[in-house]
Amino acid sequence: MEPRITLLTLGVRDLDRAVAFYRNGLGWPTSYKPGDGVAFFSTAGTRLALYGLEPLCEDISPDTRPAKGGFGGITIAHNVRTKEEVAAVLTEAERAGGQIVKPAQDAFWGGHSGYFTDPDGHHWEVAWNPMMPLDDAGFMTMPDA
Amino acid sequence: MEPRITLLTLGVRDLDRAVAFYRNGLGWPTSYKPGDGVAFFSTAGTRLALYGLEPLCEDISPDTRPAKGGFGGITIAHNVRTKEEVAAVLTEAERAGGQIVKPAQDAFWGGHSGYFTDPDGHHWEVAWNPMMPLDDAGFMTMPDA
Numbered sequence: 001m002e003p004r005i006t007l008l009t010l011g012v013r014d015l016d017r018a019v020a021f022y023r024n025g026l027g028w029p030t031s032y033k034p035g036d037g038v039a040f041f042s043t044a045g046t047r048l049a050l051y052g053l054e055p056l057c058e059d060i061s062p063d064t065r066p067a068k069g070g071f072g073g074i075t076i077a078h079n080v081r082t083k084e085e086v087a088a089v090l091t092e093a094e095r096a097g098g099q100i101v102k103p104a105q106d107a108f109w110g111g112h113s114g115y116f117t118d119p120d121g122h123h124w125e126v127a128w129n130p131m132m133p134l135d136d137a138g139f140m141t142m143p144d145a
Numbered sequence: 146m147e148p149r150i151t152l153l154t155l156g157v158r159d160l161d162r163a164v165a166f167y168r169n170g171l172g173w174p175t176s177y178k179p180g181d182g183v184a185f186f187s188t189a190g191t192r193l194a195l196y197g198l199e200p201l202c203e204d205i206s207p208d209t210r211p212a213k214g215g216f217g218g219i220t221i222a223h224n225v226r227t228k229e230e231v232a233a234v235l236t237e238a239e240r241a242g243g244q245i246v247k248p249a250q251d252a253f254w255g256g257h258s259g260y261f262t263d264p265d266g267h268h269w270e271v272a273w274n275p276m277m278p279l280d281d282a283g284f285m286t287m288p289d290a
Binding site for chain 2: 072
């Protein structure tokens with residue numbers, strides 16, 4: 001299995017609302033049209049998709065049910081190039097209809113970060129990590145494996 | 146906010162067990178050493194991290210608790226270049242200690258796919274999608290946005 005994540009799919013309660021958040025609010029590119037059953041976003045590298053939570057459960061298996069309340073166990077990070085951008089991106093997400101759950105602050109690991117949730121409660125971390133600076137494509141420089 | 150996912154962090158109950166699954170089982174590159182509090186994998190594009198579920202909750206906010214049971218609402222997809230690779234990757238994940246929750250099968254959308262869960266129950270889709278073939282870097286060809 002090649003070390004690669006191709007696509008991240010977020011299960012959502014209201015597809016049009018979720019598309020509005022990412023496309024209109026954050027300005028992310030998609031060819032989604034109303035009536036499409038799924039939205040794909042042309043994110044760099046790993047793509048982002050939005051799909052109804054119920055059909056996503058059905059696609060996995062007849063026994064799959066959404067977890068109750070709380071945090072689903074996965075965070076999606078958007079790293080930025082400067083410390084100042086962390087607060088700016090959190091504000092942008094809040095204006096788009098997201099909720100800031102942790103305001104921008106210095107992190108114990110030496111960076112600066114915060115979190116917001118999208119309209120379906122998916123958790124995004126916005127982080128500046130000076131130990132793993134971003135390359136030209138916007139991806140983290142990794143220590144040699 | 147640039148259209149980019151930098152990092153995906155999976156909250157795990159046992160970090161060494163989770164690292165063993167991804168590094169030893171699937172063969173994914175990481176510089177993780179026992180005692181490190183977090184594992185980063187040098188995946189293409191969006192990086193993968195493993196981190197304890199409890200500290201991940203604490204990092205988000207004092208009020209954050211893991212959801213109870215069930216599906217967390219996010220699927221991570223690994224797309225492959227041929228239909229036959231879907232079953233092969235699922236088998237590889239099962240041998241590594243994952244669980245196949247949907248065997249490889251033709252999908253209603255015209256491709257071929259299945260799902261496995263990792264030792265912490267995170268859902269991975271393995272998919273062949275002839276409508277969005279992979280480019281040289283292994284990412285999906287997107288329709289014009």
